[in-house]
Amino acid sequence: MVKGxxxxxxxxxxxxxPRGLGGILFVGDSITEYLCEPITAAxxxxxxxxxxxSKFISGWEALAILLAxxxxxxxxSQGAAIEVRSDSLAxxxxxxxxxxxxxxLNDIIANILLEEAETNQPIGLLAHLPGMSNYTPDALSRFxxxxxxxx
Numbered sequence: 001m002v003k004g005x006x007x008x009x010x011x012x013x014x015x016x017x018p019r020g021l022g023g024i025l026f027v028g029d030s031i032t033e034y035l036c037e038p039i040t041a042a043x044x045x046x047x048x049x050x051x052x053x054s055k056f057i058s059g060w061e062a063l064a065i066l067l068a069x070x071x072x073x074x075x076x077s078q079g080a081a082i083e084v085r086s087d088s089l090a091x092x093x094x095x096x097x098x099x100x101x102x103x104x105l106n107d108i109i110a111n112i113l114l115e116e117a118e119t120n121q122p123i124g125l126l127a128h129l130p131g132m133s134n135y136t137p138d139a140l141s142r143f144x145x146x147x148x149x150x151x
Contacts, residue, residue, distance in 0.1 A: 011026040011084075012025055012069070013026070013137050014065055014084070014085075015086065015087060015088075015140070016064045016088070017060075017138070018052045018053055018054045019141075021060060021063060022036045023064055023137055025076075035068065038143075038144040058100060058105065059100070059108065061090065062094055065091065065095060065112055066111050082121055082125075085128075085134075086134070087130065087134040096126055
């Protein structure tokens with residue numbers, strides 16, 4: 001067991017593709033919630049991105065963390081340790097530093113930090129997953145792709 005994490009740890013595992021965002025909420029070892037959300041034209045306008053282009057993937061990865069935190073705001077138990085896992089080192093490092101290389105993406109990081117402050121539930125651990133082991137969140141992020149990945 002990782003220091004600081006208990007059996008009351010709630011784990012958020014996310015992924016993004018050029019077409020969507022996916023995530024899973026675990027309480028202990030049980031999946032309790034999942035999300036899959038397409039990247040919309042409004043998202044692209046907001047971040048000057050294009051659906052289907054991998055150029056903005058770090059931004060989509062960070063947005064997946066924010067989406068999961070806000071969607072599951074009421075599902076995370078008060079006092080639970082929160083762990084976030086992703087296969088995106090750029091998204092995780094950007095969050096850990098409080099900024100991303102692209103200044104236009106820093107609003108996403110600021111909103112994640114605001115979510116932590118408003119809920120008084122900071123993320124206690126960030127963990128990188130090899131892409132191959134992040135199968136289900138990856139499949140969820142590709143749910144609306146022309147050729148969705150099977151679950």
